[in-house]
Amino acid sequence: MAVVTRPLARSGMSREAVVSTVTVVAVIIAWIVVTTAFRISPLILPSPKAMGSELETLLSVGYAGKPLYVHVAMSLFRSLTGLVAGIALAIPIGLAMGYNRTVNAALVPIFGFFRPIPPIAFIPLMILWFGIGELGKILLIFAASFNYTVLNSAAGMRSVPEQLIRKGRNLGLTRGQLFTSVMLPAAMPHIFTGIKTSTAVSWAIVVAAELIAAQEGLGFIIQDAGTFFRISDVFIGIIIIGLIGVSLELVISLIERRTLHWQGK
Amino acid sequence: MGKIVVRDVSRTFASSSRHGSDVQALDQVSLEIADQEIVCLVGPSGCGKSTLLNILAGFDAPTMGDVRIGDIEVRSAGPDRIVVFQTPALFPWMTVRDNIAFGPRKRGVSARQCSEDAAHYMHAMGLDDFSSHYPYQLSGGMRQRVQIASALVNRPDVLLMDEPFVALDFQTRLGMQELLLQIWEEFHPTIFFITHDVEEAVFLADRLYVMTQRPGRVKEEIAVPFPKPRTFDIVTTPTFVALKERVFHLIREELTTSNSRGSIPGRTRS
Numbered sequence: 339m340a341v342v343t344r345p346l347a348r349s350g351m352s353r354e355a356v357v358s359t360v361t362v363v364a365v366i367i368a369w370i371v372v373t374t375a376f377r378i379s380p381l382i383l384p385s386p387k388a389m390g391s392e393l394e395t396l397l398s399v400g401y402a403g404k405p406l407y408v409h410v411a412m413s414l415f416r417s418l419t420g421l422v423a424g425i426a427l428a429i430p431i432g433l434a435m436g437y438n439r440t441v442n443a444a445l446v447p448i449f450g451f452f453r454p455i456p457p458i459a460f461i462p463l464m465i466l467w468f469g470i471g472e473l474g475k476i477l478l479i480f481a482a483s484f485n486y487t488v489l490n491s492a493a494g495m496r497s498v499p500e501q502l503i504r505k506g507r508n509l510g511l512t513r514g515q516l517f518t519s520v521m522l523p524a525a526m527p528h529i530f531t532g533i534k535t536s537t538a539v540s541w542a543i544v545v546a547a548e549l550i551a552a553q554e555g556l557g558f559i560i561q562d563a564g565t566f567f568r569i570s571d572v573f574i575g576i577i578i579i580g581l582i583g584v585s586l587e588l589v590i591s592l593i594e595r596r597t598l599h600w601q602g603k
Numbered sequence: 604m605g606k607i608v609v610r611d612v613s614r615t616f617a618s619s620s621r622h623g624s625d626v627q628a629l630d631q632v633s634l635e636i637a638d639q640e641i642v643c644l645v646g647p648s649g650c651g652k653s654t655l656l657n658i659l660a661g662f663d664a665p666t667m668g669d670v671r672i673g674d675i676e677v678r679s680a681g682p683d684r685i686v687v688f689q690t691p692a693l694f695p696w697m698t699v700r701d702n703i704a705f706g707p708r709k710r711g712v713s714a715r716q717c718s719e720d721a722a723h724y725m726h727a728m729g730l731d732d733f734s735s736h737y738p739y740q741l742s743g744g745m746r747q748r749v750q751i752a753s754a755l756v757n758r759p760d761v762l763l764m765d766e767p768f769v770a771l772d773f774q775t776r777l778g779m780q781e782l783l784l785q786i787w788e789e790f791h792p793t794i795f796f797i798t799h800d801v802e803e804a805v806f807l808a809d810r811l812y813v814m815t816q817r818p819g820r821v822k823e824e825i826a827v828p829f830p831k832p833r834t835f836d837i838v839t840t841p842t843f844v845a846l847k848e849r850v851f852h853l854i855r856e857e858l859t860t861s862n863s864r865g866s867i868p869g870r871t872r873s
Contacts, residue, residue, distance in 0.1 A: 504662055505692040507680040509706035509757065519709060523696045600696040602739030 384570045392570035401559050401571065410578065413555040416472065417544040420479025424540070425533055428487035432532070433525065435488070436495020437517070449488060457482040457539070458546045470551040478547055479540045486539060487532035494528025495521060527601060530594045537590055541583050556582075604673045605684075605760035605793030607636040607659065612668035613818075614654050628654040630818035631668070636810075638673075638760075641787060641794040643804035645850060646814030646822075647857050652797045655819070656765050659795060660686045672761060682706060684761035685754035689769060691746035693738040693753070700725065700734040703753045724752040727789065728782070744775035748782075755790060764796045768803065777835065780806055788832055801850045805843060806833065813850060816857045823853055 351359070366386060372378065373385035380388055396406045435442040457478055468474030498521045506520040548557025556579050563571035614629040628651040636642045644652050657663040658670055661680035670677045672684055686692075693702050704721040708714070725734055728748040738746055747767060754762060768776045780803060787794065798804050804811050808827050815822045827846060829837050837843050 501688055501690070501692045502694065504660075504680070504686070505688070505694075507662070508660060508682065508686050509709060510680075510682040511709050515709050519705075520694070523694070526696075598696075600737045600739065602737070 381567060381569055384573060389570045389573055393574055396571065396574060402554070402562060404554055409554050409556055409559055410582070412552075413544050413548065413557065413579075414582070416475050416547070416555070417479055417540045420476045420544075421483045421536060421540040423476075424480040424483025424485075425487050425536055428484045428532070428536075429491050429529060432488040432491025432529075433495050433522070436492040436525070437521070442492065449485060452481070453485050453489070457543050461547060461550050464547075465551055475544065475547040475552070479543050482543050483536035483540045486535040487529070490528045490532025490535070491525065494525030494532075497528060498524040527598055530590075530598060534587070534590050534594070537586050538583065541579075541586060545579055604638045605636075606638045606671075606673055607634075607761065607793065607795065608671045609634045609655070609659070610668050610670075612655065612658060612665040612670060614651070614658065614663070615666045627818040629658075629665070630820050632814075632819060632821055633668075634812055634821055634824070636793055636795060639791045639793055641796065641807055641809045643796045643798055643808035643811040644814060645798055645801060645804045645811060645854065646819060647816055647854055648799060650814045650817050650857075651819030652799075652814060653765055656686070656763050656795070656797055659761075660684060660763050662686075682710065682757045683759055684763055685757055685759040687747075687750055687754050687762060687764040687767045689766045691738070691743075691750040693746060693749055695738050698735050698737055699730055699741070699749050702738070702749055703756050706753065706757045720756050721752075724756045727755070727786070728752040744771050744779065747771065747779060751783075751786070755786065755792075758790075759792060761793045761795065764794060766797050766799070769798070769800070776803070781835070783807065784831065784833055801847055801854065802838065805846050805850065806835075806838060811850070813853045814857075816860075822857065825850065 369383075369386055373383055384392070400406055401409060431445070435445055460478060460481070464474035464478050468477065502520055502524055503516065506516045511519065544555070545557040545560070548555035549561045552558040556575050560572050560575040560579075563569070563575065610633050612629055612632045613627065615625050615627045618625050632651075632655060634642075644655065646652055654663065658665050659672070659677065661677050661684075664678075694705065697705065700718070700721050703724055704717040707720060708717045712720075722734075725731055728751060730745070730748055730752060733741065733745065733749075738749070741749065751767075768779045771779060783794075784807065786792075794807075796804070796807055805827055809831075810824065810826050812824050813822045814820065825846065828842065
């Protein structure tokens with residue numbers, strides 16, 4: 339019987355992990371070499387060493403009167419609040435659109451119109467309507483997260499194989515059972531794709547929103563530090579944003595692999 | 604019980620394009636299948652075999668005529684007649700055991716009873732070692748076994764089998780054909796079996812119907828005289844070979860006389 343076997347567990351790091359690590363180390367070395375050998379001004383590209391000491395200052399003193407973790411936490415709070423709310427609303431609405439053509443026809447003009455507009459185009463309106471407080475920023479992230487997950491949830495519902503629906507009807511399932519036990523799990527891979535996109539978008543937008551109107555947050559640090567030529571802080575801000583973005587993606591991918599392991603390879 | 608009566612069933616599909624003409628898939632098909640009988644339906648591709656099976660399953664309705672199973676008119680799908688699809692219809696997020704127990708569980712059978720039943724049919728289909736596997740981890744033949752177990756567990760009066768072995772390699776197919784006859788010996792379901800493999804039809808059927816090219820009609824009804832239980836020893840007997848040749852001839856007649864009747868309707872699978 340042909341049963342797919344997993345490769346034997348390997349000891350230590352995989353080949354791919356080693357290669358990726360080498361890339362990271364190479365970039366850092368190149369950075370050190372470039373900044374020292376060409377004597378580039380720290381106002382253009384600070385050396386990793388200079389950034390290291392600046393990071394120490396940030397960790398002990400903070401930035402703009404607030405500890406560094408407060409800035410990180412604020413950005414995460416705004417992003418995740420908008421993201422979770424957006425996803426929570428998008429999944430049921432998207433599923434309804436995928437399930438029912440009338441619902442889809444009613445809503446598609448609205449979401450279809452807003453989808454191609456970059457969410458940051460609405461920042462001025464958000465400030466005008468909701469001020470520079472938290473509400474406007476979170477609403478912006480909410481709307482952007484919503485838009486991507488709603489699209490994928492609807493697509494997931496439409497992609498449920500007709501054969502599985504027939505099998506469910508054949509087995510005597512009620513309409514409700516058919517929805518919860520057949521269509522919803524079958525749509526999960528698409529829904530997850532939506533969640534992943536929304537997560538990346540929400541993190542990108544929180545930084546954009548903070549660039550324009552905030553007194554704390556990673557976007558604020560970059561904007562503020564740039565204004566005062568604290569270039570090391572700009573770079574540190576960018577690196578933290580990148581690392582958190584990668585971590586968010588890893589967490590979602592991990593959850594995806596756990597819940598959708600049945601897709602195989 | 605599992606008696607099937609198909610009376611004057613016609614099915615016409617409305618054209619999907621504005622200027623195309625309607626397609627008639629079935630034309631006044633009448634046939635009867637006795638309780639616990641194995642009947643095969645053979646015919647050229649696109650002759651409406653699957654359309655008839657979908658009507659029996661309750662996935663589709665006839666344009667004219669009616670279908671009765673055990674004296675009750677078929678109006679919707681139900682677990683008294685389980686379809687075994689050509690490509691195994693398994694829920695990929697469930698293990699083999701959960702796939703098999705799914706139908707009874709959703710109809711409110713107790714969890715304990717379901718797991719006992721699932722174990723029984725897994726054993727009957729030789730799936731004991733695979734109960735915790737997911738469908739993606741199984742070969743095509745094993746998936747088809749799981750699908751058959753997930754059908755039998757509902758104790759259907761009727762099995763509706765839509766070319767279930769066509770995607771399997773030759774040896775696996777032979778094994779599945781023998782397995783199907785063993786299943787019949789044990790559970791005695793009425794089996795309506797669609798195939799375009801003439802040898803498969805003659806080997807399995809108590810009786811077989813040959814269909815015409817589209818629009819599908821019953822061209823001929825042929826009784827297969829071999830008693831059950833059967834083994835593959837019969838396939839080399841003169842009677843078997845003669846029967847096979849006769850069915851071949853009937854199908855060839857269809858292919859040569861009626862190849863000018865247009866394209867295959869989009870709704871029916873070959």
